[in-house]
Amino acid sequence: MKRKILLATAAATAIGGAAFAASHGMMSNKLVLVSWGGAYQNSQVKAYAEPYKAMHPKVEIIWDESSAEAVAKLRAMNEAGNITWDVVDVVASDAIRLCDEGLAMEIDHDKMLAPAPDGTPASEDFGELIVSECFIPQIVYSTTFGYRTDVAEWGGKEPDDVCDVFDLETFPGKRSLEKRPINNLEWALYCDGVAKEDIYDVLETEEGQARAFAKLDTIKDQVIWWSAGADTPQLLADGEVVIGSTYNGRLFDLIVNQKQPVKMLWDMQVFDLDGWIIPNGLPEDRLARALDFVYFATDTQRLADQAKYISYGPARKSSAPLVPDHMKPHMPTDPENAKNTLLYNYEWWADYRDDLDAKFQAWLAK
Template identity: 60%
Template sequence: MKLNRIILAAGLLPISAGTAAAIDLTVVSWGGAYSHSQEMAYHKPYMAANPDVKIINDESAAEAVAKLRAMKEAGNITWDLIDVEAADGIRMCDEGLVKKIDFDKELAAAPDGTLARADFGDTVVADCFVPEIAFSTTVGYRTDKLPAGAEPPTGACDLFDLEKYPGRRALNKHPIVNLEWALLCDGVPYEEVYSTLATQEGQARAFAKLDTIKKDTLWWSSGAEAIQLLADGEVFMGSAYNGRLFSAIAEQNQPLGIAWDHQVLELDGWVVPAGLPAEREKAVMDYLFFATDSQRLADQAKYIPYAPARVSSIPLVGNHAELDVEMAPHMPTNPANGAHKYVNNYVWWADHRDDLDAKFQVWLSK
């Protein structure tokens, strides 16, 4: 996937017409700095133009697949729009949990008239998944707690160096990224990571590498928790989303640094639950038309350094909305950020996630 095309963002389109009757929309996302960026770029402007719509934030995105499955089983869909990672979007699409989107009919064209599907380009990985941003999982560390004489960490493989960087680490409590890093840092070439991970031997190798730091690791379940562990000094270093780290460093003046090498690039985007009542679905699609136009994706990048998914948004991104900070250098897709960038294989994870989730939880419990 050619993510270097989507380093930045923007594009001005008119706000869509307001819905006819008062309606509440429950939008599921990830909380923290990320949800704040959505609120400022999407929710508030949309509600200002559509006073009959109230957007209710729900921060359950990490559990979206399981919860939507349960809602479908119960015949009671209470969510209206969900922000998920690409692999989960593909899974939901394959299972019929979310509706297919006609990009060119239901989403805004670019300012120059380019239809939406072409403007999103390589970021379209499923017909049910509307790309929003490219982000990365990378490594944050405490700049004020470096071991005497040690150089700052440069990337993910430093997580496995307990001799040079003693102390506790923090990692996400699910297999994605952790297993890739374990194999990459154990010497598996980039192009062989997923073929290796598809085998029992490769999985055992990844877990064995993680075993070397398991007793020194705290496990986080949300992006906000990852930053809190670093800010509180509970860990010296740990995995975290690049935008959350930027917020902690630039906005909160936390003594943190980013080690970019071996960052894992991923896509995040929107899915619409299948089977919504017609009125709710119409309101959701009106909002989605607005929130995914070129300008709105560029506006989100004013609050968090995640690269917009539309090519037409690239020239529209400038400085942070509140700080005098140019956002381009902080994007994960910036060529200067890390010698090695690794793109998550969304389709592979869609096929293997349930199995490896179960194996990862068993491994954690041992």
């Protein structure tokens, strides 16, 4: 209770400070945004940065493509006492870690972010997607599979179930999977007959882990392990693998823009979130600018705009109707695609990540 109040006062002070700075023209004219590069960052440039720049021509926006190492770099910046970033795009699990370490600022979503056009406060509009006090959700993406449609050995059959990835008889050929335990162990257990709601309970036990690795063993010699999101699209395009997991936006690009003979397998796609955080300890003028940008860039229209350029679902409920029709079938959140899904379990993985990663690496090396 006490803490809530303290929090609210802190937030109110921050807001007051920002509003004061804004009204007195004390906003910094430089804004450093950190994102992932590639098609995703382009969609942010078009949907957020360019319109913002049009409204504030004096502001210089600098992009840094360091999101993959954001947590490590922010930690180093914090230790050095010199934070050079203003707004950082990170996945939800990293936002939680940054919040845990006190490296990201706590956000009062209702006060700092725009309400929906009908007046619904931001915290309701984002709903459960606010997985951390520091996290400003932006998009919903998923890790899912793509497969080649021209594999002769498959005899015209196409996979429609995630467990087809483990079926080497019907669907022979190489697969690509991410070189980390997250997602792979869940899929393995699910395809070994574990009910979706029991996956994490089973995975907590030694036997459950052994079971998941045993299932992965059945396809291990047919797997190429990827570590960059661009790997699977490349491997699929080259015909190196016939089926592989990656982020759905990457597959969208491969299918729609590069016109490769590849289709999506949406079954058991794993939902994850991506959004902004603001580093802790920014000077007041930079904080004011960062908050001003985030207020603009996460309103209902802007989030819907981003979906024009990349097939990731906007995090606001109120943005969904504004997504252009031709993009809807490519959205992971489209009802047709989201029949059978799994939500990344942040808290569970925060506990088991180190442990299972060591086991996973040892298993890979065997």
